[in-house]
Amino acid sequence: MSRELVNKCFVLAAWGAVGISCLILVSMISVITWNGLGAINLGFLFTEARNFGMSGGILYQIIGTLLIVAVAALICLPLALGTAISKSEYLKNRRMRKLCTALIYGLNGIPSVIFGVFGLIFFVNILGTGISWFVGSIILAIMILPTVVLATYQSINSIPKIYRESALTLGLNKWQVILHVVLPQGIGGSITGLLIGLARAVGETAPIMFIATAFSGVDIPGSPFEPVATLPTHILALAQQATAGQALQNAWGASLVLLTLVTLFSVTALFSRMKLRTISQR
């Protein structure tokens, strides 16, 4: 075969692959949007689910999702900041640093269902908390921890050396340097990481389905040790009875709401990352 022919085949294959990929991805989004828009109206968003999700809306599911995710963010943020700062400022030993990075990457790779199983054993059975949304928050916080730590660490690492040196020349001690130089920069990075992590956490079903949620008969929880309803688990329950038309209809509505939440988080993360980049380039 001539060179030109091989090249033509190659370029053609690339175009074909792009076509197929785009087709798959675009058709998915349009199907979700189309079916979802058909199901959503104000009443759907602001009423509670009735009749095992067959009728009524998803008000408590939205509240439950936001509650779990918000508390997960609050747990995760200080932990991640502390980890990133101690990794960049205190761990001087190169081997220790490598070990630390490897462990964080390892945590990042753990499949989400394993987190669910771990939560079930450790919190629900050994610590005896029962099925509670607070445990779900803790597990989600652990799950997004690596993302946040890595983002924070990167932004701390990009602080020019001269900042730190001038702060030290001014006679600040280590703690003051961390407080006034490292932290302000680190927080920007950690917020970006947190948003990316939350975009993932909002949609996770597997870690929380055994330990934090119930399908029906729940409203706004009164204590940290009660189950809540969340959007992903609601969709799961509805999808399992997919033959019933109305259930499927409501599942599409819930999916679109969930997807909107995810997109909101990731777009905010995108903007916050761009803003961060312009600051550090200044």
Add this chain to the structure above:
Amino acid sequence: MISAFISTGIIFLIVGILLMNSWNAITDVGWRLFTLKWNVANEEYGILSMLYGSFMVTLCALVIALPLGLLTAIFVSEVLPGRYRFYAKSLLELLAGIPSIIYGLLGVAFLSVWIGHLFDLQSGRTILSAGILLASMILPTIITLSDDALQNVPDKYREAANGLGLTKYEVFRSALLPIAKADIIGACLLALGRALGETMAVMLVIGGIDKIPTPFFNILLPGQTITSKLGREIAETAFGSDHFSAMIFMGMILLFVVLILTFVAQHCFNPEQRLYE
């Protein structure tokens, strides 16, 4: 400092807890864990069918997603003009963020029905449908990571190869691929790990039958993966029983496989060993 200990300690805690809880199964059931039959009533806990299911579904997904993803990445990185690249990347990142449960819903509502009609099956919930669904889930990951890998090749190599009068394919084969290979393999390993650990979408479309289909390469029959087994059964299992413990043992195998993949992938694209900058 304390928080650093907590964050790095969690992973040991998780592994430790899983190990502790699977100990029962290892001592009580022993080597019979690696048999074919899973029947709780007869106290038979053979996990081979689940291992097979996980392996087969992942294989299907990779066979579909790898060529598609790689070629698309080549297109985005080498053919698409630079100013559109930002939009393409943002779109891909958005797609990578679609929650897996929504993929599952799409699979239940459309894909499994289509597969059922297409091959004239009783039920469209098969290993193949799970594989296709999984392929579309890992596609964005493969595309973005391989695209990054290709972009990391300095332009001077591209220019030198173009200057020799090589065609696009030859430039890719002989200049870009050797340099970007390690990163691309790393990307594939990450995608593999992601695919192995995926639960919700697979659980909804795989059918949930703990058997290796006969003949064993028939992917148009329902099966069961480790993750879907865990997702379906663990909430209904008594804590501390052999049944529970066998499930945890399965989870632990999954965990170790994925962890090893992650470490190997990380080793593959270790940024300190870049020679070509």
